[in-house]
Amino acid sequence: MRTSFVWVANGMAGLVVAPAALANGWNMPVGVSDLSQEIHSLHMTIFWICVIIGVVVFGVMFYSLFKFRRSRGAKAANFHENTVVEVIWTAVPLLILIGMAVPATATLKKMYDASDAELDVMIIGQQWRWRYEYLGEEVAFNSSLSTPRAQVRGEEPRGEHYLLEVDNPLVLPINRKVRFLMTSDDVIHSWWVPDFAVKQDTIPGFVNENWVRINEPGIYRGQCAELCGMDHGFMPIVVHAMEEEEFDTWLAERREEAEQEAMGVDREWELEELMERGEGVYASICASCHQPEGQGSPPAFPALAGNQRLLDDADWHLDTVANGVPGTAMPAFRSTLNPVELAAVVTWTRNAWGNDTGDAVQPSAVVEKLAQ
């Protein structure tokens, strides 16, 4: 329930803001949820208050600088204190601020109320991607930057959504309250989608709660908003918000795929299948550090192509990918990749770029390994 103050301010702001809102490359987006619009209004209100105060204050200042120049013959007056004036210009700003605090408090209370959500999504920040898990649905996937590094290096022309595109966007329904449960597997990241006005730090060991109700279908893009290491600038967020029936269909399809994947753990996989799957996993998960041709970036990111220890010790290889190397930049991927993906990417690495071991690592072997 908006206070009348916010209505009036909104009205005034609307008159002058409409052009500004259109020039959306310059201003905060109005966004696609009720809360994002309230936040935009608060932003414009405080902005105009600052503009008005600035005009008045700088007006007096520049008037004085002009009118009371010595070169114009101005003679300095003698006054140097006035308690009444001091009280007035302390009290008036205080009242203006109290006026701002009231609607700001109301909006903040709404932002904190994540109750009665219709869908819960777990968001996990990792170096350097996001993982999304639809709670209660067995649907989970990683979402990594899909802009080719060649574009970053300027070797290819940059696409329209340069640095703001991912392989697997988060898919959400519109018109339903979605609750986010947010955490991290390593350092502090921050999940931010400007069109939702949702930003929350994802902190290892903590679960933060936030929510959105999206009013408009569309594709909404955001970025990690807390310095998290080397690729902080390269872990964007893409949300695909769709009509409710479309979403339900999508979710059902993903649920089926997850079931298939789970069953796939038990069967025997052909080398070609593992290689095909593994190539995709490598490109989206491993290539940013170990490079597309496995050449790495030593010493921080070892080469995998021709890596003697890797070639000789398949067990160590799998262990490294699953459990990471503490004290280095190599994380444990067991919570990011399922056994099929782990088996596939290890198989790929053992056979690509001339490594040619001929090894096919089975998902069932990975399951056994993880249980150790």
Added chain:
Amino acid sequence: MAPKLPLHHPVQQSSTASDAGQASAHAAPPRGLMRWLLTTNHKEIGSLYLIFSLTMFFIGGIFALVVRAELFQPGLQLVNPEFFNQMTTMHGLIMVFAAVMPAFTGLANWMIPLQIGAPDMALPRLNNFSFWLLPVAFTLLLSTLLMPGGGPNFGWTFYAPLSTTYAPPSTTFFILSLHIAGISSILGAINIIATILNMRAPGMRMMDMPLFCWTWLITAFLLIAVMPVLAGVITMMLMDINFGTHFFNAAGGGDPVLFQHLFWFFGHPEVYIMILPAFGIVSAIIPTFARKRLFGYASMVYATAAIALLSFLVWAHHMFVVGLPLAAELFFMYTTMIIAVPTGVKVFNWITTLFRGSITFEPPMLFALAFVVLFTIGGFSGLMLAIAPADFQYHDTYFVVAHFHYVLVPGAVFAIMAGVYYWLPKWTGHYPNVKLAQWHFWLSVVGVNLTFFPMHFSGLAGMPRRIPDYALQFADFNLVSSLGAFLFGASQLLFVAVVILCVRGGEKAPARAWEGAEDLEWTVPSPAPLHTFETPPTFQRHEH
């Protein structure tokens, strides 16, 4: 600008006089390097701080130019992301701890004894020690860039666990360098408080002191209160990294958010430590060149004290998106909004000082006036940031970068340069070259606004902080910012030129170098002799 040793040093006279009741006899002062290593003179130590600070401004500035060169266009052209993160981190650390703070300390050392009529600081040998800790601290910090794994790369705010579990090996040396710098600040603060409370000229009450002394007195109390907290948090980091503790590691039962509370409990008062002396400098300059007493001296003192007290109650406004409980979020929003009030009062008082004055526009005044306008703009973006719901959209974007650079660059740094231009005649006996100073001023104003104004827009449009590459819609803003940054950086060479030329020569300045200048420092010769106020002056206060 170091005062020349006078031809007839007092020592030579006292060695021929009877020793009853004479000033203590000491050996002839050393010359050359040892003179500077061993000096206990507040003027020489002031100059050491200022020269150190100017050097560090250029080093920190070069780091910023590496950042802005990479951000000139989309894509990664010049540096890799790991090194970029070191550049942003070191730029912040150097500017905060090695440039701005030592500059204000240098001005304090030079001017506080002169303004209160004291012969030196209360603890001259401690003063020497406080200074010489800094080159040690920052040589160590800069050397981390050359260590295996590189230097600090986790932002000047060094949040855990990025700065503990995931940090490069050099982090232990970063912590040591901050400890050393912190000790320097604490000892300097003790010295300033002891000096101001004990060594004012007879007849000078607290409420008669120049405002620069008040703002530094209050700043010194802030330093003593919060530098130990910084020392505590970096020691906890040291233990997490080296001794297996888990202060900030959730897996061990610790809390990464605790780091942020501790850091910002230091960090917020720290930013007031970096601005209160600036308020004092501007409060000296504007009355001088408006030829009118500062309006509302008492209010200015109370407002400064109010800002300092409130600064302890606002820290979590840096943590609005961390997941604080609602009550805490609201509390910090309210206190942050309130702190705008005394700050506004100060701006109103400066402007009322101008109103119906008789104003001229010498270089110190140009910088002081630019401070009032541009710091206020920084204050406005600060007020917007205080609105917690809106902050969810501003936090960790370039909007914040715009805010703090406005209050720090055309804020604190312009005030420092204003102070230098203002007091150079006292230090050297010459007026700074006006034409060069005007060029420096206008190029700096244009440069600073070209650099930082577009950042408001790129932040609002969605550009996060601390990224080495960005989406295409931010390209134009970044282009302008980078051009502005190089213009601003290059213009500071003019400042160096003005200072060097002024030390060597220029139009001679009398004791009262500026017609409207009122405080005690303008009663001693220009340049000020090495020893001043060896006998306390008679202080005439204004009738109230």
